Amino acid sequence: MPRDSVTMAALSTDRRARKEGGGMVSILSGLRRWLMQEQRSGGRTGRSEGAGSRSARGALSGPDDEWPEDNRDTQAARHYHDGTKHPYGSLMDAGHFFDPATQPLLFKRYIGLESIPLPLDKSPLGVPALEAIASGPAPTGEPRIPDIGTLARLLSFSAGITRRIRYPEPVGEIAFRAAACTGALYHIELYVVCGDLPGLEAGVYHFDPEALALRRLRAGDERGVLVAATAHEPSVAQAPAILVYTDVFWRNAVKYQAREYRHAFWDSGTILANTLAMASAHEMPAKVAAGFVDTAVNRLPGLDTHREFALELVPIGYAPGTPPEPAPEVAPLELKTVPIARYEGDEPAIRAMHAASSLTDEEQVAAWRSSLPPRPMPVPSGRLFPLAPDPVEEMPQEPLESVILRRGSARQFSHGSISFRQLSTILDRALRGVPADFLDPGGTLNQVYLIVNAVDGLPPGTYVFHRDRQAFELLQEGHFRAAAGTLGLHQKLAYDASVNLFFLSDLKPILERFGNRGYRVAQLDASISAGRVYLAAEAQGPGATGLTFFDDAVTEFFSPHARSKSVMFLIALGKRPRRHGR
Missing domain, CATH: 3.40.109.10 (NADH Oxidase)
Incomplete structure (x- = not known):
């Protein structure tokens, strides 16, 4: 890969000094020189010309350019990755300042929907953490149906509130959650799509960690929508319940700007680590499904995709048979929520990158879903x-x-x-x-x-x-x-x-x-x-x-x-x- 000349020059001294035994001094001087040149140039010189290069591609150069909307046109990912690099990515404002007084509401609050309390039992099952994170349950072919209590534990130990700490104003109280999140800005929401479960009727629900409750958005078994959206992914087709993870991007972008789209996956990923471990402890099969028709999944819980969009699905459990076929068209939802801020801004690069990485039909999903062929690791040359x-x-x-x-x-x-x-x-x-x-x-x-x-x-x-x-x-x-x-x-x-x-x-x-x-x-x-x-x-x-x-x-x-x-x-x-x- 051709390397950026400034970064290369800044660190080449270090490589020579490593051979001479003086690596510590040179790495620091090299990095400092590189950062100073970045500051003087406004970041124009510190661009890698490899996988993320705009100069090598030449098509996108700024935040207002027209982005490709085809998943196969990977200029979008390259442009986004380069544009959100530290320091001085072109999609970032170096003078941006986050005022905690402008922090958005960190909970999604529906207006006029009945709350269904979740019966949470925090008692340990006795499965050691180091065992739960390392393995999932072996498939047995036997039904594994979560009841409402199991669902409550999966949701709460994934994204529920674990402690509240009050800080001086303007920060105020922070309700910390079960998984780490950049800036404690908690922009990931969870939804449940299920058939009839012990203690819970079939429907589409939103998980409210503030009230430790579910709110029903749709009645009836809508799992077939997700089965179709995932091109009949077997783990989804046989799951009695499916969790949907979404990103309310302005909650995090208010501080981190366009880099938020990286954080969407960082922060949903730490939640998913908890979900998978809890599912393992309950001996519930679970798998991350990242390939789906985006518009179909977004439509099911009625997401306003100018503000929120689906990131991943996690089917939970195993139920033989197939869910009902989806209706020909999912009716739109007209549900009201409390605004998360008096002024809710926008980051067009986030929406553009999400659109450019979206899949539009089942055929695309089926073609997309396969593993990357393993690449052999270089033979180690060091100790x-x-x-x-x-x-x-x-x-x-x-x-x-x-x-x-x-x-x-x-x-x-x-x-x-x-x-x-x-x-x-x-x-x-x-x-x-x-x-x-x-x-x-x-x-x-x-x-x-x-x-x-x-x-x-x-x-x-x-x-x-x-x-x-x-x-x-x-x-x-x-x-x-x-x-x-x-x-x-x-x-x-x-x-x-x-x-x-x-x-x-x-x-x-x-x-x-x-x-x-x-x-x-x-x-x-x-x-x-x-x-x-x-x-x-x-x-x-x-x-x-x-x-x-x-x-x-x-x-x-x-x-x-x-x-x-x-x-x-x-x-x-x-x-x-x-x-x-x-």
């Missing part, structure tokens, strides 16, 4: 460190429910070390592949790169994780804590962390195979895995937090190994500082 996880019988046995209820994004790390066994157990449990319609069992669209600062039993340095070998390959030994802080957008958490995990994807073959929608699933694959990392870390003691990053600088830092790859997600792990008096 290998095989994973050394805890034996299963020695792993912490804390139940999944208590881990979810306690989990929170770390706000501070000490410089203390975590153990190699802890890190090994986290990756062993979290990176076993996502059950999804775009992956083979155990497959992935991402590769994990690491900056190790303080892991007992693992030399500090940079690494790549080989899933096929279950081992870390040492790329460069050395102390890169300051570089980690710089790459992590100058955030102290990235600097203080014991280890930073970067999920990188080679977007070129992904977009060639899946079209623009490949961008959605590359982000999603990384975020679900990172959501599992959150849970696995919490189950063992280390803290975890998701962070943002300087896109091209990360790729250059890990090159030549990471050449042509793009960063999808960054999660930092570390030791929490001791509390006073403990």
Whole structure:
């Protein structure tokens, strides 16, 4: 991949110095020089000319250009990815300022709809978190029908409120949820489409975490609409209940602008990690379905697609037989909701990217749905460190429910070390592949790169994780804590962390195979895995937090190994500082 000249020049000093043993000084000076040139040029020079290049494509250059609407025209994904890079992506306003006083309402409130309380039992089932995140139930052919109590647990431990904390004005009270979310802006909504379940009549429902209740939007069994929309995906066709995950994008875009569309998949992914783990604990089959006719799914719960659109489906359970055929046309819904803000803005790039990655009919969905052929990993040339996880019988046995209820994004790390066994157990449990319609069992669209600062039993340095070998390959030994802080957008958490995990994807073959929608699933694959990392870390003691990053600088830092790859997600792990008096 031809590399950007500025980034390359900024970091080439580092590569020479690594050979000479002076990597720490040079990486910092290189990154600082690159960032200063970016600031002077307004970001015009810091563009990668690989998978995300506008200069290589030449078709799109600004936020107001006409975007392609065909999923196969991957200029859209390339333009969006480049335009939302840090720093100074062309779709971002460098002078943007978020005023917490303008924060939108973080709950979707329907007007005039009856509330159906959910009977939530928070008692643990006894399934350890480290077991639940690593596996799903083996298919038995026996019916697995969730009742309303099981549904309540799935919804609440995925996206329910776990704690409320009051901050000084203008922030006020924040109702924190079960899964991590960028900026605690909670822009992901959940809906239920089901047949008759024990304790719940067939219908289309919205999950209200504020009231811990469902609100019925449609009566009757409408699962057939989703079966048709997914081109008869078997897991959907045989599911007694299907969860629909949507994005109310202005809640997050008010702070993060056009980059919100990345966050839509980051934040739905961490929720999905919880959903899949809870389904596993209940021995309920569950699978992520990312391929569907977008307009059909959006129409079923009556979404205003200028503000909200569907991202993923998750069929829950197994019921032999097929649901009713869908009606020839789904009637529109005229339901009123409370406005989320006095002034609700717009980010045209978000809607344009979503439209460009949409599928329009069943034939497109059927053609889209297949896994990416596995690409062989390069043969390791560096020293290998095989994973050394805890034996299963020695792993912490804390139940999944208590881990979810306690989990929170770390706000501070000490410089203390975590153990190699802890890190090994986290990756062993979290990176076993996502059950999804775009992956083979155990497959992935991402590769994990690491900056190790303080892991007992693992030399500090940079690494790549080989899933096929279950081992870390040492790329460069050395102390890169300051570089980690710089790459992590100058955030102290990235600097203080014991280890930073970067999920990188080679977007070129992904977009060639899946079209623009490949961008959605590359982000999603990384975020679900990172959501599992959150849970696995919490189950063992280390803290975890998701962070943002300087896109091209990360790729250059890990090159030549990471050449042509793009960063999808960054999660930092570390030791929490001791509390006073403990």
